[in-house]
Amino acid sequence: xxxxxxxxxxxxxxxxxxxxxxxxxxxxxxxxxxxxxxxxxxxxxxxxxxxxxxxxxxxxxxxxxxxxxxxxxxxxxxx
Amino acid sequence: xxxxxxxxxxxxxxxxxxxxxxxxxxxxxxxxxxxxxxxxxxxxxxxxxxxxxxxxxxxxxxxxxxxxxxxxxxxxxxxxxxxxxxxxxxxxxxxxxxxxxxxxxxxxxxxxxxxxxxxxxxxxxxxxxxxxxxxxxxxxxxxxxxxxxxxxxxxxxxxxxxxxxxxxxxxxxxxxxxxxxxxxxxxxxxxxxxxxxxxxxxxxxxxxxxxxxxxxxxxxxxxxxxxxxxxxxxxxxxxxxxxxxxxxxxxxxxxxxxxxxxxxxxxxxxxxxxxxxxxxxxxxxxxxxxxxxxxxxxxxxxxxxxxxxxxxxxxxxxxxxxxxxxxxxxxxxxxxxxxxxxxxxxxxxxxxxxxxxxxxxxxxxxxxxxxxxxxxxxxxxxxxxxxxxxxxxxxxxxxxxxxxxxxxxxxxxxxxxxxxxxxxxxxxxxxxxxxxxxxxxxxxxxxxxxxxxxxxxxxxxxxxxxxxxxxxxxxxxxxxxxxxxxxxxxxxxxx
Numbered sequence: 001x002x003x004x005x006x007x008x009x010x011x012x013x014x015x016x017x018x019x020x021x022x023x024x025x026x027x028x029x030x031x032x033x034x035x036x037x038x039x040x041x042x043x044x045x046x047x048x049x050x051x052x053x054x055x056x057x058x059x060x061x062x063x064x065x066x067x068x069x070x071x072x073x074x075x076x077x078x079x
Numbered sequence: 080x081x082x083x084x085x086x087x088x089x090x091x092x093x094x095x096x097x098x099x100x101x102x103x104x105x106x107x108x109x110x111x112x113x114x115x116x117x118x119x120x121x122x123x124x125x126x127x128x129x130x131x132x133x134x135x136x137x138x139x140x141x142x143x144x145x146x147x148x149x150x151x152x153x154x155x156x157x158x159x160x161x162x163x164x165x166x167x168x169x170x171x172x173x174x175x176x177x178x179x180x181x182x183x184x185x186x187x188x189x190x191x192x193x194x195x196x197x198x199x200x201x202x203x204x205x206x207x208x209x210x211x212x213x214x215x216x217x218x219x220x221x222x223x224x225x226x227x228x229x230x231x232x233x234x235x236x237x238x239x240x241x242x243x244x245x246x247x248x249x250x251x252x253x254x255x256x257x258x259x260x261x262x263x264x265x266x267x268x269x270x271x272x273x274x275x276x277x278x279x280x281x282x283x284x285x286x287x288x289x290x291x292x293x294x295x296x297x298x299x300x301x302x303x304x305x306x307x308x309x310x311x312x313x314x315x316x317x318x319x320x321x322x323x324x325x326x327x328x329x330x331x332x333x334x335x336x337x338x339x340x341x342x343x344x345x346x347x348x349x350x351x352x353x354x355x356x357x358x359x360x361x362x363x364x365x366x367x368x369x370x371x372x373x374x375x376x377x378x379x380x381x382x383x384x385x386x387x388x389x390x391x392x393x394x395x396x397x398x399x400x401x402x403x404x405x406x407x408x409x410x411x412x413x414x415x416x417x418x419x420x421x422x423x424x425x426x427x428x429x430x431x432x433x434x435x436x437x438x439x440x441x442x443x444x445x446x447x448x449x450x451x452x453x454x455x456x457x458x459x460x461x462x463x464x465x466x467x468x469x470x471x472x473x474x475x476x477x478x479x480x481x482x483x484x485x486x487x488x489x490x491x492x493x494x495x496x497x498x499x500x501x502x503x504x505x506x507x508x509x510x511x512x513x514x515x516x517x518x519x520x521x522x523x524x525x526x527x528x529x530x531x532x533x534x535x536x537x538x539x540x541x542x543x544x545x546x547x548x549x550x551x552x553x554x555x556x557x558x559x560x561x562x563x564x565x566x567x568x569x570x571x572x573x574x
Contacts, residue, residue, distance in 0.1 A: 020564050
């Protein structure tokens with residue numbers, strides 16, 4: 001299963017009302033709040049076996065599924 | 080003696096007319112600007128509704144929102160701030176209690192505001208003209224007394240109906256004078272504001288800044304998700320004082336961004352709204368060893384804060400931080416371990432809710448000779464060997480989550496109101512920070528969750544919903560939340 005598919009599944013588990021596939025202003029437009037973000041980070045760490053912490057993220061990393069995938073890949077390389 | 084909070088605004092506008100009062104990334108009001116705009120809004124409101132009417136401020140957290148709130152006060156009215164993130168059904172319940180005489184909103188929320196109330200006229204703040212009716216405002220001020228209400232803030236109610244806590248001018252005057260003195264706030268203090276205006280922690284930011292002609296920087300909500308960005312903002316804005324809910328301070332501390340010396344301008348770190356973990360405080364102290372740390376305690380019903388503790392010694396990560404001592408002009412009684420409060424800080428009661436008021440605001444049992452009210456907080460405490468108050472927990476089913484005060488009963492009422500739910504029971508798993516909601520009935524979990532999204536704020540929606548054959552009961556036949564927790568943990572071991 002490819003990474004994007006896994007990611008979209010993880011995200012829809014957290015909130016199935018958001019169109020993660022096409023939305024590109026998830027943070028700017030206020031789609032994601034703090035509860036969502038904490039759950040997303042925790043879920044990404046489990047699903048991709050990485051270690052993202054809140055201290056190394058910026059809003060740009062979560063505006064779209066594409067950006068989140070880039071963040072995941074970057075952390076995977078570092079691991 | 081100050082009888083009306085507007086006296087502070089007028090003094091600040093004279094003392095520091097061109098200084099920033101409230102600002103946000105792309106918006107700024109000076110003290111003179113705020114004074115003028117509040118008077119304009121006040122004139123407009125006063126021409127339409129009588130003094131002491133409820134005015135709903137349906138706006139985002141922006142400098143203009145403060146002008147709208149103070150405009151209501153100029154008209155001799157009181158305000159309730161709400162923002163558009165609240166679900167329609169809960170908003171409707173608040174409307175039914177408050178019955179606002181007028182709604183002020185931003186132009187882009189006109190439609191949503193009109194749907195809130197068929198009775199109340201709605202106006203967009205942008206459309207209020209720049210005219211001041213000095214004679215009318217003077218008349219309203221002349222008839223003002225300090226027991227007139229300043230605001231009504233809504234909080235979770237166990238019967239499912241949010242409760243409107245009514246606070247008079249004199250309580251805020253009493254609190255702000257105490258805070259400016261004991262918290263050693265300097266003239267020109269600059270706050271980095273975290274609390275939403277519908278949450279009473281914001282009262283300290285708003286009115287202490289006004290009392291001292293300081294300023295409040297309204298930090299965009301999204302920045303609290305990104306600690307690195309947040310720290311950059313605090314530095315760039317030269318913030319010297321924080322009054323935040325502990326979970327916001329914990330999020331920053333846990334992210335690892337608090338290197339020593341990182342916030343040279345920050346002198347004061349204050350917290351209130353939930354239990355402050357010593358571990359969080361120690362992480363902040365490592366980054367800012369010389370700042371003044373003060374832990375405060377108090378429910379909305381006693382005007383933000385009724386006890387305080389200035390951190391004057393070291394604590395281990397696993398210690399509990401005292402809530403300390405009563406604020407000046409406030410008396411605390413521990414009655415069977417429950418914190419009960421008397422003083423000028425007391426709310427005048429729950430708005431339009433005499434029964435709920437009579438339950439929580441009662442005659443002082445130690446002064447049966449004359450009428451004097453105490454407020455029963457429902458919080459339990461004890462004194463430590465130093466004579467400091469130590470918070471122990473709740474005596475009922477109220478919980479705190481990210482500073483939000485939540486009655487589990489309100490969640491259960493919302494679940495019970497959904498078609499196909501027979502009976503609901505909730506508990507809070509503090510270790511995992513999860514609300515678990517169990518129910519019996521035909522509805523599937525997804526339908527229930529979608530229904531709850533229309534009736535509850537997001538922070539109240541259970542993280543886990545479970546459909547069950549049966550719910551456990553105590554010997555007396557009441558739903559047994561503790562037993563439910565044990566059963567669920569047996570059946571669904573969570574990571």
